[in-house]
Amino acid sequence: MGLSREARPEESRTQRADGVTQCPQCGADLTTDATYARYGVCAACGHHMTIPALQRIELLVDPDSFEEFNQHLVSVDPLVFSDRLPYRRRVLEAREQTGLTEAVVTGTARIMGHPVVVAVLDFRFLGGSMGSVVGEKVTLAFERAAEKRIPIITVAASGGARMQEGMLSLVQMAKTAAAAKRAHDSHVPYISILTNPTTGGIYASFANQGDIILAEPKALIGFAGPRVIEQTAGRDEVRSHSAEFLYAHGFIDQVVARPRLRDTVATILRIVSQRGVIKRDERPVMPKPGASAERAWDIVQIARHPERPTTLDYIRRISPQFVELHGDRLYGDDPAIVGGLGEIANRGVVIIGHERGHGDPARRGGQALPEGYRKAMRLMDLAARLRLPVITLVDTPGAYLGEGAEERGIAMALSDSLARMSVLPVPTIAAIIGEGGSGGALALGVADRILMLERAVYSVIAPEGAAAILFRDASRAPEVAESLKITAADCFRLGVVDGVVPEPEGGAHTDPDYAAALLLHALTDALGELVDVSPEKLVRERYRKFRRMGQHNTYLREMIAQEVTEWSGRVSRTLGSIRDLLPFGEGEHEDHGDEPGKVPPQEEVVS
Incomplete structure (x- = not known):
């Protein structure tokens, strides 16, 4: 024998004088144990015996x-x-x-x-x-x-x-x-x-x-x-x-x-072998969002609703065969981030997301530790090796800032995750499904396509934190929320997200099955756009996408265009209301012999 003798396990089974075979762990009679006969496992206590290679x-x-x-x-x-x-x-x-x-x-x-x-x-x-x-x-x-x-x-x-x-x-x-x-x-x-x-x-x-x-x-x-x-x-x-x-x-x-x-x-x-053809729906998946009638602070409350679907809630509905994988191969397994192998639209994918846990203290409301982000990066590397698309579901108020996070390198983990996602040679899709807060959210958000649920929020800081910093009064969070431009419509207008996924009336928590169907529809459409793009082009275009974000001229142009659109809409609505108040026929232009309804040119302009 070699070194292996010292590691020899206990005898796989014990034989009594009367010929009865017993489990060495619990002493159960294995003579008629079908599980033991088939698998070498005691049905009574689950003890696994040593079995031959064949x-x-x-x-x-x-x-x-x-x-x-x-x-x-x-x-x-x-x-x-x-x-x-x-x-x-x-x-x-x-x-x-x-x-x-x-x-x-x-x-x-x-x-x-x-x-x-x-x-x-x-x-x-x-x-x-x-x-x-x-x-x-x-x-x-x-x-x-x-x-x-x-x-x-x-x-x-x-x-x-x-x-x-x-x-x-x-x-x-x-x-x-x-x-x-x-x-x-x-x-x-x-x-x-x-x-x-x-x-x-x-x-x-x-x-x-x-x-x-x-x-x-x-x-x-x-x-x-x-x-x-x-x-x-x-x-x-x-x-x-x-x-x-x-x-x-x-x-x-x-x-x-x-x-x-x-x-x-x-x-x-x-x-890992699924490479099916993605069938995309010809109907528009995500219409361009208009101005929301809901206040930003009201949307924040919906995004934080305790019954709002979490990452695992969505995964169970959109990828029932999901195989969760655990651990960062370095220190631990953080349940605030979940990830593993799944299937979307006949394609094998790697799914990673923050998990709030519906009150489970181990999940810390989706606030992840360094080992959570390192687990995410390990799964990203796995996706790159196996040539599988990566889908991330973002739902966190931010990275965990408590004891242990700093000493295990939370800032380095966030930095590495941002950099790693930027160069992944596979299609990447991020979806903000609830509250996307600060760098803890962005660390899973560097993607080719960034989607955002209609009543999710995406923010540099929580409104309460911003109010405390700016006014030293967290109670002013509702007004600060409006200024932060954190809603899906705001983020789409700013070019931070690529599409807004509709939700059931009242929010995703009112009908999680329908919310998951809408998300799956959007993910399928995005995958269909990306799966045939070369790795080189994916990485190049992803860099260009984030390189353009925040450029002053782009931002200014977008904001001016939006303001003009909103102003024009208000003017049109006001004029329409005035016409509705006038007696029939009044307010119409006189016929001057030109084309019907055409306004004649003004001869004099008064400034």
Whole structure:
């Protein structure tokens, strides 16, 4: 054995003297447990047993679709290593016990019809340790996926590098990580699945390179195994080495029970491969908004209404197959920003948005921490690699300004998000769905198309904050709201947004289903305009779009034109009212022999 022995999990099951098989976790009788027989999972407590690689493949892929490759590659003994047993003897025993030639099984298969490359480790073979042959087979699997342009799925169950092969084993970490990176650069989706145990060199190399990282419940996962930590660091209790701990700290997208794993993977594969033709409606989606009869402050109250649909409310209606992804891969997972893979108009997309949470304190009313924006950027990068459009839903009073935000770099996170969105080589659409406040909102708003719901607001600062600064009196927020020009009609007139999405009468909260249908209509139309535009043109035009915003001549011209339009409308309405008050026939121009109704030229102008 190599390093993997110290990470060996508990026995998968216990056998009583009377032949009854028991769950090692809760002691339940597994003899008639159908879930155990099928998945190796105790139905009573959910404990996941260790299962062989070929059983994992059978559970994951379509029947009779797996075709193994590189089965002939076998380990040699480059160091002529011997401890209690010669290395060659250990390898031969592992082959006899498992029926495998090495600790990893690789091949091609289909999952719900989607072609994939799979590489599955088997802990029974020398603890799933990675020697030269395991590294070579995994590398060849990544290269096959990149060559064929099909997704790759790896399932890790390993104690680390195989020390019997010395440095030749260790350098497999570099080789497999480099192969995973080349697959990324070839725009190949990579799903990494971590099982019990995943430690050492495999965890610190290709297994952590997944675009999407899933883990089985309660799996032991970590760089150094518990026994190594105990012996070298003197710590008896290790709490950090679990799937749940890593999920809470932003390193895993989802913890998925084994019976749900195939469906979860299949949904991801379907979304990332969706490239359907977008059918656009010929009817106008977003008529140009006129002056609103509602006061700005009244619209602010509607935008903040506690029952107004949030990002997740819209996602559930416009993309029911949404797969939420979690974590910034650095510090944590911020629930104030949600994101993942979805489907809009037969196209796979990445959806990211602020989530207010309808009073859930963990969401902080949509005020995101640095890790929330870093999660958003990770998903933007994923979209760029997989060539998926990005849709952002903006709904926040601003970034979180409390304890921890500054020390973890909130300003840098906002800055990086603004810059990252400006150069994404995929179509981007932002929709302000509620309250768009300050830099926390704009950090998800640098897009090719910017939409705004009819009763949303978009502001440099909340009206209360502006009133407190300008007048030292937050109660004057209603009058300041008018001056800030924060309504959808105002933002459209200023060129800050490209279109205004209608809402149900009274606001989106009065009919969330209809509001979602209107938003979906607008998003579909915008996607239809953008999906066939080249990446170079998208980035170039996006920069030009924001480069023009706020230029004095453009602003002045737009404001003057709007004022003239509004003044002309008032004059027309006034004249019309005067004519309505005159007796019939009066107010008409006399006929001077010219064309009927034509006003003769004035002979004298009095200044």
